[in-house]
Amino acid sequence: MLSLRPAGAPRPVPVVAAAHGEQPLVEVTALGHGRFPGSYRRTDSVIGAALRYASHETTVDGLWHRLRVVQADPSRGVRATSVFEAHESAPAVRAWTEIEVAGDLVIDAVTSVATGSFLADSGAGSVDDLLLARADNDWLAESRWRVDPLRDAGLADVGREAHNHQAPRTRIALGNRGSWSSGEQVPTGALAARDSSYALAWQIEHNGPWTAEVGETRRGAYLALTGPTDHEHQWSVRLTGGATFRTVPVSLAVAAGGVEDALRALTLQRRAIRLPRPADAALPVVFNDYMNTLMGDPTTEKLLPLIDAAAAAGADYFCVDAGWYADGHWWDEVGEWLPSAERFPGGLAEVTGRIRERGMVPGLWLEPEVIGVRSPLAETLPDEAFFQRSGVRIAEHGRHLLDLRHPAARAHLDAVVDRLVGEYGAGFIKMDCNTMTGPGSDLGSLAPGHGLLEHARALLDWIDGVQARHPDLIIEACASGAMRMDYAMLSRLHMQSTSDQQDPVRYATIAAAAPAAILPEQAGNWAYPQAGMSGEARTLALVNGVLGRMYLSGYLNRMAPDEVAAVGEAVAAHRVVTGDIRERLPIWPLGLPVWDADWTALGLRSGDHAYVSVWRLGGAGSAQLSLPWAAGRTLEIAPFFPASAGNWEWSWDATAGILTVTAPTAEPSARVLSIRAA
Structure with missing residues (x-):
């Protein structure tokens, strides 16, 4: 890839093929076919270096333009097809790689895309002139962005002149392990010239492990984006007799500007790749009873006054969060998702009926991918419906992990969602994921990482099926806050809880940073004012939710009239913002x-x-x-x-x-x- 820049932008320096010859478009390693020289890097692969152009094809489908570039390594029977999709609304491309093997190879890493083109397009003289933006992520401390020169970020100047100008073998590696795609770092970043003449932003669109790698060649820097790999994630796949493997998709967005300009371009790309459904249109205000409120202990007695207060404040949906399915301690008993008779003596329908009477749509919390170790379903579902390693069912944090490749696991979850929608009129599901899978499942003699990849893709397919059956159902993405904040999920789902942080002051930075990683119209920022707060504290708590998707909580039923009025004013202001939020950057x-x-x-x-x-x-x-x-x-x-x-x-x-x-x-x-x- 010689150039990747906004349409119409001039080339700041001549683009010379020889200057980029060191970075193949596709990097592939397989057992018996590794790297030269050897290192931790995902680049320098012998197969990648051997690939040669074979053909290309361009097509147009409405506003989408597609390019398929085929390369081949006949000596190893490998064909690599790089697919690029560009929507006319965004200065960006979506890309992935399709690997076909004629013989028999165990592939242990393949890039979705690899490029060094940004060095020439930016006009940067060297690696010294480039900046890297990336964000660390953790429970209660999401979206912690940093912007540093590449040299300060980890690409040390090793004095190449003294070593015959050989390329360094260092790299800056970003990534995540297991099923939390943003459990450690956000799958989004950017490279930019110091003078803000050019910037490239990326996102990896996978609801599982990934790696983004920046390194240095003899003439500049490269960027390599992958899904799971063997070294990082215990992933590999055997391909034989013409079998094909498709990598996870990624997006690259470019701007004639700095880091923030590239992130705005990526905002346009996120809107282009979303799969809009009728339920997206209204952008409703959701009240949730959890944060700084019931905290997983809902009862009819506690909920009814909250429902009345939420309706008075202007909420459109009311979500009953965790705990509705168990009499007492519930963490390791979840899985059946049947209402607790002790919590709801008159039945859960009494609560959901009250929500509808007050003009709101009822919602329920659900953690579909787990079965508690003490749940009856842990005994009745077959072993093959769960993640396994070496024949042992995986247990993490008191839960077994459903493997959605298995029809029994999928049938169980389909029945649960259909029942909640059919019996209780649920129009909102808070879809949580509090248990991280680890490397994956080796059931079927697969590498654990490939078992996880297949499950992650099966999960997306299950979500698509649910939304096809229930097109008016709104599903929120949540994983201990924002531990699974990616556009495999968010291209399908409606909003994303941006944190579990309960301190409104600390939440402010999270709310302000959220649109760097997700669309503002999907950024579910909690606003939880409380009775007795000072005026400034209450205002700050509400401001957190105004520019995004307000996720309202707090004991509104305990508030004085002036406090209730302040909440109502914030909700009204938020509605004005959402009126054209999808047109704003x-x-x-x-x-x-x-x-x-x-x-x-x-x-x-x-x-x-x-x-x-x-x-x-x-x-x-x-x-x-x-x-x-x-x-x-x-x-x-x-x-x-x-x-x-x-x-x-x-x-x-x-x-x-x-x-x-x-x-x-x-x-x-x-x-x-x-x-x-x-």
């Missing part, structure tokens, strides 16, 4: 949010207008927001939520494009501003 006037920063900001911009949330979490009383799109113009700035500025002040320097915002107190606080360039 994220901006970060203080840069990508930094964990534990004193100030953070997120904006959603369309043309000359932006909603901008600003959080003051500590430190100095003022912050300077960069708004380059409005530089040289007059700004109309008004408080959006709350409608009163509350002694917050701001001043605009049109020449510098800087908006200075001042908060009146040291207490953490936040505001949403409406900003229009005249």
Whole structure:
């Protein structure tokens, strides 16, 4: 791949094929056919170096343009087809690799795409001139972004002049293991020139393990994106007699700008690859009884006043979260998903009926992929319906793991969802995943990682089947917060819980960073105001949910009238935002949010207008927001939520494009501003 840049953008330097000859488009390793030289890297594969162009084909299907490039290594009987799809709405491509083997090979790694083209397209003179953006992820601490020069990020300058200019063997490896696709790092990143002349962002669209690797060749840097591999994830697959393996898809987006510009281009790509359904259209406000509220202990007595209060606040859906299916301790007994008679003496239908009476749609929490070790289903479902290693059923965190390749596992889950929709009118499922699988399942003599890959694909197929049967059902993606935040799932599902973080102040950074990894219209940011909070604390908790998909919680039934009114105002403001949120792109006037920063900001911009949330979490009383799109113009700035500025002040320097915002107190606080360039 010689060039990957926005259409119409000039080439900053001549593109010379020889300058890129060291990085094949596809890297493949197989048992008996590894790398030269040997290293930890996914590149330098002998098969990748041997592949040669055979043919290509271009097709157009509506707004989608497709390119298939076929390469072959006849000596090993390998054909590699690189597939690129580009939608006219986004400066991006979706790519994957199809490997066909005529003989008999055990493939242990294959890239979805590999490229060094961004070095020439950026005009960067060397690796020294490139930046890397990536985000660490963890329970309660999601989307912790960092932007560093490649040298500082790990590509050390080894003094190649003293070693005949040989390529270093170091790499920066990002990735995740097991079934949590974002359990350790977000499957999204970007490379950019220091001078912001060019940037490339990527995402790996797989609900399982992956690796993104950046390394150095003799002439520059490369990027290699893969799904599971043998070295990292115990993955391999035997291909014989013309069999084909398809890698996980990835997307690459480009921009003539910096990291944030490339992430905005990736936002357009996410919208292009989504599979819209009728249930997506309304973008309803969901109240959930869990966070800082019932915390997995719902009962009819506790729920009825919450239902009334949520309806009064303006919620559209009411989700009964964890615990509805068990009398007491339930963690290792889950799996049947039958309502608790003790919690609901009048039946769960009494609760769901009340939700509908109050004009809302009922929802239920579900963790479909697990069976508790003490559940009756652990004995009645066949062993083959569960993840296994060496003939032993895997148990993690008190649960066995269903393998959705098996028809009994799928039939069980189909029956559960159909019953919840049919008997209780569930229109919303909070689909959680709190148990990580480990490397996978070796059932059927497969490598564990390939068993996991097949299960992950079967899970997507199951979701597609559920949505085909129940097109009005909204499904939220959740995995201990945002431990499975990927566009294999989110291309299908409707919203994503962005964290389990219960401290509204710490949540602010998570909410501000979320649109770097997911669409703002899918970012389920919890807003959980509580009775007795100070005005500023309550406002901050609500601001967290305004620019995204507000996920409302908290004991609204215990609030005084003025507190209830504040919640209602936030919901109303959020509805205004969602009116055109799918036409807006994220901006970060203080840069990508930094964990534990004193100030953070997120904006959603369309043309000359932006909603901008600003959080003051500590430190100095003022912050300077960069708004380059409005530089040289007059700004109309008004408080959006709350409608009163509350002694917050701001001043605009049109020449510098800087908006200075001042908060009146040291207490953490936040505001949403409406900003229009005249």
